[in-house]
Amino acid sequence: xxxxxxxxxxxxxxxxxxxxxxxxxxxxxxxxxxxxxxxxxxxxxxxxxxxxxxxxxxxxxxxxxxxxxxxxxxxxxxxxxxxxxxxxxxxxxxxxxxxxxxxxxxxxxxxxxxxxxxxxxxxxxxxxxxxxxxxxxxxxxxxxxxxxxxxxxxxxxxxxxxxxxxxxxxx
Numbered sequence: 001x002x003x004x005x006x007x008x009x010x011x012x013x014x015x016x017x018x019x020x021x022x023x024x025x026x027x028x029x030x031x032x033x034x035x036x037x038x039x040x041x042x043x044x045x046x047x048x049x050x051x052x053x054x055x056x057x058x059x060x061x062x063x064x065x066x067x068x069x070x071x072x073x074x075x076x077x078x079x080x081x082x083x084x085x086x087x088x089x090x091x092x093x094x095x096x097x098x099x100x101x102x103x104x105x106x107x108x109x110x111x112x113x114x115x116x117x118x119x120x121x122x123x124x125x126x127x128x129x130x131x132x133x134x135x136x137x138x139x140x141x142x143x144x145x146x147x148x149x150x151x152x153x154x155x156x157x158x159x160x161x162x163x164x165x166x167x168x169x170x171x
Contacts, residue, residue: 002116006152008126009162018160018167019081019121020053026119030080031057032069034088049083057081063091067109070117077118085124085152089145098144106148113155124149126161 007019023029031053037043050059062069066082073080089098097103113120128146133139153159159171 002119003157004113004116004120004122004152004155005158005160006149006156007121007123007160007162007167008149008153010129011125013162014165014167015123015125015162016049016052016083017165018162019083019123022121022160023079023081026079027056028074028076028078029057030073030077030118031059032066032080032082033059033061034063034066034082034084034091036063036091063088064095064097065105065108067105067112070109070112070120073117079119079121080117081121081123083123085122085148086127086145089141089148093141093144101144110151110155113152122152122156124152 005019005022007015007022009015033046033049035042035046035049037046053059060069060073066088070080070082092098092103092105097105125145126149127142128149133142153171156171158169161168161170
């Protein structure tokens with residue numbers, strides 16, 4: 001059975017490292033990257049993440065439609081790490097793809113999770129544990145992210161919360 005693991009936690013809590021450690025035993029690995037180098041700081045983050053992965057990963061960069069990327073994986077793929085759901089949502093908001101709470105890319109992504117093509121490790125930020133955002137747009141983003149995280153956790157076979165780099169299995 002192909003399993004879904006959701007790795008969640010605060011920003012800089014060690015989520016990506018935990019996801020890579022979970023995928024390490026597999027041979028045919030894909031890393032689906034959702035980040036885009038929109039400025040020098042983000043470029044440096046992307047480069048740091050690339051250095052953290054070993055060369056056994058094939059990297060697929062897909063900032064808008066990770067569901068399509070999952071549907072296009074080579075048949076021999078054993079596991080895919082998708083990093084990061086929250087960055088992907090930011091990309092969708094930036095491109096104004098989420099209209100009245102609906103988004104075909106999100107729907108397509110959730111649909112493929114009903115029968116994933118391989119084992120999946122999904123990385124996301126738990127942003128509901130911080131301060132209440134001061135503006136409506138940021139509160140809307142938090143609400144969409146929180147709702148999506150709940151849907152992912154429901155579909156996941158395992159949920160790991162990263163706290164200061166320590167993985168806590170909560171499901």
